[in-house]
Amino acid sequence: MSELPKYYLYKMRIIEMIADLPPGSLIPTERALALDFGTSRTTIRKAIGELVAEGRLTRTQGSGTYTGGPKITHVRQLTSFTEDAQAIGYTPSSEILEIEQLRVDGSHAVEAGHMGLAAGDPFVRVRRVRLGNGEPLGLETACIPGELPGFGEHLRERGSLYATLREDFGIRITEVEDGVETYLAGPEEARLLKVEMGSPLLRIDRTGYDDGGRVVEWTVGRFCGDRFRFVARTRAA
Incomplete structure (x- = not known):
């Protein structure tokens, strides 16, 4: 059994999912990702939150979550x-x-x-x-x-x-x-x-x-x- 935190595994899956997307691409909602990955929204939210903090994703209020651009x-x-x-x-x-x-x-x-x-x-x-x-x-x-x-x-x-x-x-x-x-x-x-x-x-x-x-x-x-x-x-x- 993996010693990595559960949210981190899904974080890696999201990174793979967005790897070939251009900056500014809209990604699925937390709910949709949770359903696709078979996990909770809380887990997905934590994974996305870390990706936002790293600049890989950006959140726009009332719009959604997008792939990030270059720093x-x-x-x-x-x-x-x-x-x-x-x-x-x-x-x-x-x-x-x-x-x-x-x-x-x-x-x-x-x-x-x-x-x-x-x-x-x-x-x-x-x-x-x-x-x-x-x-x-x-x-x-x-x-x-x-x-x-x-x-x-x-x-x-x-x-x-x-x-x-x-x-x-x-x-x-x-x-x-x-x-x-x-x-x-x-x-x-x-x-x-x-x-x-x-x-x-x-x-x-x-x-x-x-x-x-x-x-x-x-x-x-x-x-x-x-x-x-x-x-x-x-x-x-």
């Missing part, structure tokens, strides 16, 4: 989401939720701390849903210190935050520091990213610096954990 690899070395998506053939775009020109007050302690700002200092805050081939992949909140007149118009025109900073404001990010941790989707992420509550996300906190070591960007990104992997590359001194 977008984030090589986090001075590249933006736009550049990362284009590198693997995705068409990147964004749904802008909010662009605000703000001044630091008591409600901005976290932002001020990360960017080294004092009370009254100006900064821009941008909230966007990041899309790849029209599919929501991540939710980003970016903060940029300083007065940036017309920033919203420039960002909408260019699409890329880094290109906007570089081409329209002469701000070049030459060094970044990333913090990475796992994160579970809450109500906002579930609604905007069209995932289930509690789905695994990858949270990346990025601080960007210019040549003078000044903080010119602080961004918090929450990306669908089944669509991204984090890659770091270093060079020995």
Whole structure:
């Protein structure tokens, strides 16, 4: 008798079933799979849940379960989401939720701390849903210190935050520091990213610096954990 958990055996059978299917193919429902395999829906649900977490399958609320696409690899070395998506053939775009020109007050302690700002200092805050081939992949909140007149118009025109900073404001990010941790989707992420509550996300906190070591960007990104992997590359001194 196999020592492997029962759900794992069915997980392997599902992997075999979807091996030759193109990304985005609808698979049978949990009920149909349970009937076909002669097991319980609970067992199938656990098997599918693990495949979703691994990115082999994706769930769409009210629609069904589909075969997953290739993971977008984030090589986090001075590249933006736009550049990362284009590198693997995705068409990147964004749904802008909010662009605000703000001044630091008591409600901005976290932002001020990360960017080294004092009370009254100006900064821009941008909230966007990041899309790849029209599919929501991540939710980003970016903060940029300083007065940036017309920033919203420039960002909408260019699409890329880094290109906007570089081409329209002469701000070049030459060094970044990333913090990475796992994160579970809450109500906002579930609604905007069209995932289930509690789905695994990858949270990346990025601080960007210019040549003078000044903080010119602080961004918090929450990306669908089944669509991204984090890659770091270093060079020995």
